[in-house]
Amino acid sequence: MSEYSKSTRTKIKDCFKFLSQEAREFSLGGAVQSLDAVPSALAFYREFVSPNKPVVLRGLIDHWPALTKWSPTYIREKMGQQTVTVTLTPNGYADAVHCGKFVMPDERRMTMGEFLDALDHNDHVPGVPYIQKQNSNLADEFAPIIDDVESDLSLGSEAFGKAPDAVNFWMGDGRAVTSMHRDPYENLYCVVSGWKTFILIPPTDQPFVPYVLYQAAKYKLKDSGEFEIEDDTDSGQVPWIDIDPLRPDLTKYPDFANAHRYEVTVNAGETLYLPAMWFHHVRQSHGCIAVNYWYDMDYDIKYNYYKFVEKVMDVVK
Amino acid sequence: MSEYSKSTRTKIKDCFKFLSQEAREFSLGGAVQSLDAVPSALAFYREFVSPNKPVVLRGLIDHWPALTKWSPTYIREKMGQQTVTVTLTPNGYADAVHCGKFVMPDERRMTMGEFLDALDHNDHVPGVPYIQKQNSNLADEFAPIIDDVESDLSLGSEAFGKAPDAVNFWMGDGRAVTSMHRDPYENLYCVVSGWKTFILIPPTDQPFVPYVLYQAAKYKLKDSGEFEIEDDTDSGQVPWIDIDPLRPDLTKYPDFANAHRYEVTVNAGETLYLPAMWFHHVRQSHGCIAVNYWYDMDYDIKYNYYKFVEKVMDVVK
Numbered sequence: 322m323s324e325y326s327k328s329t330r331t332k333i334k335d336c337f338k339f340l341s342q343e344a345r346e347f348s349l350g351g352a353v354q355s356l357d358a359v360p361s362a363l364a365f366y367r368e369f370v371s372p373n374k375p376v377v378l379r380g381l382i383d384h385w386p387a388l389t390k391w392s393p394t395y396i397r398e399k400m401g402q403q404t405v406t407v408t409l410t411p412n413g414y415a416d417a418v419h420c421g422k423f424v425m426p427d428e429r430r431m432t433m434g435e436f437l438d439a440l441d442h443n444d445h446v447p448g449v450p451y452i453q454k455q456n457s458n459l460a461d462e463f464a465p466i467i468d469d470v471e472s473d474l475s476l477g478s479e480a481f482g483k484a485p486d487a488v489n490f491w492m493g494d495g496r497a498v499t500s501m502h503r504d505p506y507e508n509l510y511c512v513v514s515g516w517k518t519f520i521l522i523p524p525t526d527q528p529f530v531p532y533v534l535y536q537a538a539k540y541k542l543k544d545s546g547e548f549e550i551e552d553d554t555d556s557g558q559v560p561w562i563d564i565d566p567l568r569p570d571l572t573k574y575p576d577f578a579n580a581h582r583y584e585v586t587v588n589a590g591e592t593l594y595l596p597a598m599w600f601h602h603v604r605q606s607h608g609c610i611a612v613n614y615w616y617d618m619d620y621d622i623k624y625n626y627y628k629f630v631e632k633v634m635d636v637v638k
Numbered sequence: 639m640s641e642y643s644k645s646t647r648t649k650i651k652d653c654f655k656f657l658s659q660e661a662r663e664f665s666l667g668g669a670v671q672s673l674d675a676v677p678s679a680l681a682f683y684r685e686f687v688s689p690n691k692p693v694v695l696r697g698l699i700d701h702w703p704a705l706t707k708w709s710p711t712y713i714r715e716k717m718g719q720q721t722v723t724v725t726l727t728p729n730g731y732a733d734a735v736h737c738g739k740f741v742m743p744d745e746r747r748m749t750m751g752e753f754l755d756a757l758d759h760n761d762h763v764p765g766v767p768y769i770q771k772q773n774s775n776l777a778d779e780f781a782p783i784i785d786d787v788e789s790d791l792s793l794g795s796e797a798f799g800k801a802p803d804a805v806n807f808w809m810g811d812g813r814a815v816t817s818m819h820r821d822p823y824e825n826l827y828c829v830v831s832g833w834k835t836f837i838l839i840p841p842t843d844q845p846f847v848p849y850v851l852y853q854a855a856k857y858k859l860k861d862s863g864e865f866e867i868e869d870d871t872d873s874g875q876v877p878w879i880d881i882d883p884l885r886p887d888l889t890k891y892p893d894f895a896n897a898h899r900y901e902v903t904v905n906a907g908e909t910l911y912l913p914a915m916w917f918h919h920v921r922q923s924h925g926c927i928a929v930n931y932w933y934d935m936d937y938d939i940k941y942n943y944y945k946f947v948e949k950v951m952d953v954v955k
Contacts, residue, residue: 329646332953340946348938363680367799371688372938482684525942621665621689625842626943629657633950636649 330637337528338579340630344525345581348372353521353585355379362479365594370480370507373596373623375521377585381476381592387469387513388590391610393437396466401434405462406454410497410540411548413449417500418563423535424550426451427542440494440608447546451493459488459612470513470612474592477509477614485509485614495607501530501562501600506615508595512587515609519593520566521583522600524627528634529580530600532560566602598627647954654845655896657947661842662898665689670838670902672696679796682911687797687824690913690940692838694902698793698909704786704830705907708927710754713783718751722779723771727814727857728865730766734817735880740852741867743768744859757811757925764863768810776805776929787830787929791909794826794931802931812924818847818879818917823932825912829904832926836910837883838900839917841944845951846897847917849877883919915944 345351355377360368369376382388408415408426415426431439431446439446452458459467478484486506503524510517522530537556541549564570569577587593595601597618605611618624662668672694677685686693699705725732725743732743748756748763756763769775776784795801803823820841827834839847854873858866881887886894904910912918914935922928935941 329953333650333950336946336949336953339949340942343945344939344942348942363683363796364799366680366688367683367797371683372936372940479680480684482681525939619689622661622842623689623939623943625657625661625665626940626947628660629653629947630943632653632656633650636646636653 333633333637334528337630337634341523341526341529341579341581344523349374349523353377353583359476362476365476366480369594370596373524373598375583375585375596375599376594377587378476378592378594379590381474382470382511382513383590385470385513387466387612390469391466391513393608397434397437399465400463401432403433403462403465404430405433405436405452406458407431407436407439408451408453409446409448409542410451411448413494413496413498414500415451415453415497416502416561417498418535418561420550421535422538422550422552423559423561425537425539425553427540427548429542436492448542448548449494449496451497453489453491453493453497453499455487455489457487457489459490463490470511474509474614477616481507481616483616486617487615489613489615491609491611491613493605493609495605495609497605499601499603501564501566501602503598503600504615505597505618507597507618508593508613508615510587510593510595510613511611512589512591513610513612514589515606516586516588517603517605517609517611518584518586519595520602521585521595522566522580523583524598524600526580526600527627527630529576529578530562530564531574531576532562534558534560535563562600598624650950650954651845654947654951658843658846658896658898661840666691666840670694670900676793679793682793683797686911687913690841690915692900692902692913692916693911694904695793695909695911696907698791699787699828699830699907702787702830704783704929707786708783708830710925714751714754716782717780718749720750720779720782721747722750722753722769723775724748724753724756725768725770726763726765726859727768728765730811730813730815731817732768732770732814733819733878735852735878737867738852739855739867739869740876740878742854742856742870744857744865746859753809765859765865766811766813768814770806770808770810770814770816772804772806774804774806776807780807787828791826791931794933798824798933800933803934804932806930806932808926808928808930810922810926812922812926814922816918816920818881818883818919820915820917821932822914822935824914824935825910826931826933827904827910827912828929828931829906829908830927830929831906832923833903833905834920834922834926834928835901835903836912837919838902838912839883839897840900841915841917843897843917844944844947846893846895847879847881848891848893849879851875851877852880879917915941
């Protein structure tokens with residue numbers, strides 16, 4: 322490589338740092354904001370959605386019966402015999418890179434009663450259980466308790482001008498971790514019980530958070546109670562991020578040191594607006610229950626710029 | 639330059655074309671949209687301001703008395719003796735590159751009656767006159783007719799969440815042209831009488847619309863009735879665009895061929911939302927009258943990306 326081209330590449334990489342720093346200094350700020358009063362849909366859109374800034378909203382779901390009702394006892398009473406889909410992993414990491422593969426969890430159908438027993442470590446279910454099926458499971462498997470929450474959030478439907486694309490129920494083990502990734506959805510994430518801690522990285526930092534292709538695989542729980550990893554040849558290669566923001570391997574990913582990490586804990590009764598395309602890593606309290614609303618994102622000028630940065634990354638990688 | 643570095647630069651330039659094309663195909667569309675019904679402030683913000691898309695709004699100013707009242711006769715009656723600030727140029731080009739300099743117009747104080755005479759080519763005022771003082775002149779020099787319009791547009795103040803930073807009155811000669819430039823303002827441009835034709839280029843096309851530094855200068859109308867150009871040493875060097883989109887010099891600026899030009903004519907009673915940072919070139923009917931509202935833009939993620947593109951341009955220029 323010539324000195325000249327080295328210098329061009331280095332200068333482009335400096336541009337990535339400039340973008341990250343300007344976004345933080347002039348737009349995003351140093352920490353995730355919290356609001357004690359629910360903003361109007363217009364103010365929410367203008368101050369947070371349009372500039373793609375996360376925010377914690379208090380008071381949005383105060384009126385939900387779920388906030389007081391959803392104890393394990395109540396859920397067992399209403400849902401005990403209901404069949405639900407539960408993911409199982411040996412280590413709490415579903416949809417994460419492990420041994421050089423992108424490993425998806427095993428999925429089991431069991432009654433809600435069996436799932437709650439598993440959370441209580443009544444050991445007939447091995448591994449770490451997590452209800453995290455992201456296919457609008459609330460209206461489907463959780464129909465018996467759906468009236469305790471809202472099928473839509475008026476703030477969301479008014480601001481985004483559409484109904485949510487999916488509404489999901491989440492309940493899981495304290496060991497379950499969602500590995501870092503981004504979604505092409507605007508996300509309103511409501512914690513009903515316990516807490517979730519999000520590590521967030523803005524899309525303007527994407528040059529420091531590389532996606533790499535991995536062979537898709539799946540955990541398979543054997544009758545012996547042990548997990549095996551099996552290649553998922555149907556899925557082929559999957560792009561994913563092999564960086565744990567809690568213990569980043571900076572030898573392998575030195576650029577990740579440039580990524581600015583925002584950390585925010587969302588407690589019961591609070592809602593996180595998690596903007597589309599933000600990288601996020603999530604951990605939670607044991608038995609944490611949450612409901613989230615996904616709205617299709619707009620593929621607007623922000624997205625065009627995002628893809629431009631991605632393309633420039635390809636040129637200098 | 640090595641083959642390798644050439645290739646990196648070429649690849650980055652391909653990224654610029656990619657950004658331009660994606661923005662047009664997925665976000666901006668092929669033509670400026672028009673709306674026959676005024677949208678809600680939220681819909682306006684979500685569909686146009688947030689994605690930085692121009693739109694022509696009909697019906698927004700239908701109730702303005704100015705639409706029926708502002709004839710030359712009425713203005714002469716109400717304003718004839720009022721002193722106003724008028725720019726004068728020999729050729730209609732104020733604030734434009736001429737003979738390698740950025741030349742600002744001469745400015746004269748005259749009565750509105752004298753200005754209307756000049757528009758009628760009663761030749762005691764040489765050159766091309768234009769009332770285009772962009773310092774909120776409406777509330778100041780045009781106080782006698784201000785009640786015929788609104789001091790603010792409710793759509794604007796509600797959507798942007800603030801009052802306009804400036805409200806300007808524009809009236810000028812059909813020969814007067816506004817050369818291509820961009821403003822760091824959200825602009826609601828209301829045509830009261832006649833028409834304005836805007837050539838618009840999106841900010842995602844900035845790599846093809848280069849700003850260059852020019853010595854600042856000023857037209858000076860001599861007693862002989864001729865114009866001289868005098869350097870303005872106080873202003874020093876000014877960055878401007880020396881491309882006339884009606885007759886682009888593609889030998890000098892070959893990349894400009896990649897810029898996508900939107901053209902839209904805004905007629906009396908219509909309002910153009912001209913988003914911040916869009917390049918624009920404006921021509922007009924003779925005696926066209928307009929009032930525009932400038933709102934401070936938000937220096938948000940879109941602006942951060944814009945500055946990133948600018949920085950990458952610097953690297954490969």
